[in-house]
Amino acid sequence: MSDRSSAAPKGRYSAFLFDMDGTILNSIAAAERIWGNWAHRHGLDIASFLPTIHGARAVDTVTRLALPGVDPEVEALKITQAEIADVEGIIEIAGAAHFLRSLPTTKWAVVTSAPKALAIQRMKAADIPVPDVLVTAEDVPAGKPNPGCYLLAARKLGVDASDCLVFEDAPVGIAAGEAAGATVVVVTSTHTHPMTSHHPSIKNYASIFAKVDEDDGIRLEEQAA
Structure with a gap:
């Protein structure tokens, strides 16, 4: 991933949609x-x-x-x-649990290729909060890179996918976010090799925070150095 893309994306969004494995936790x-x-x-x-x-x-x-x-x-x-x-060794991506708990519950969802029981087990193992909106493998007829999972999550939150920021780490998930019309940010914490992408990226959540404005939009901000 090039240096120029290694920055939190700017913009105002209706909601944040998170992949799970490799994005908010490391399994x-x-x-x-x-x-x-x-x-x-x-x-x-x-x-x-x-x-x-x-x-x-x-x-x-x-x-x-x-x-x-x-x-x-x-x-x-x-x-x-x-x-x-087997949940041994499952941990949060740095800062993820605190970041997610700081978000209004109506402003985020987890969209994972894992079945629901596995998703909940892994989030609990990593001390990640389970969201009100959780889209799992059983909820869609076709998995990523099909965009249906992200479209469903946006619909459950009452927003348009094109107004959402999708957090992803894997090519099939990135493709799903793109196909849903969302803005995509790539989380690179678990990447052992560089991945080519034109999307902005963050390593983890330790240096970012979310800010909700007076019109109920949500922005991703970087902590001052």
Whole structure:
């Protein structure tokens, strides 16, 4: 990601929409532990497979592989159950919990490819507040990069997606935010390699805050140095 894009986006928004994994919490260790064991059992190349799991629904990941004799729905359920049971090492992205708690409850939502039970388990493990509006894998017929999840979250908040700021970390989620017509900011805390993007970026939430104006718009501001 280029230096010129490494700054909080300016502008006034109706709401903030957050992806979960890699965006407000870091579940990479747990997710890759579960998926790595699954990939090993199915004879996949773990190193090349694991980068493909992030941001997508489990059922979509398994379906995409088209493994002979493997039922994606059944396998996704097994993987989800294993992930619910294993929350070791799940932590917040720096400053995320405080930042989210500072937002009016009517001004934000979480939009995740995880099933609802897993999403709630992971947010609790990271001490992330569970929002009033939570859109999960079960709520949409097609996962990211389809924009339906972000369009649904905006609708539940009573705003237009084009007036929202989407916080994302993965290419499929960024594509979903773009397709929904929202402004996108990329959270880079969990990126181990540079990712090319024309969107602005933030590393974490430690140096930003939200400000609601008199017309009920919300802005992202940077803390003074």
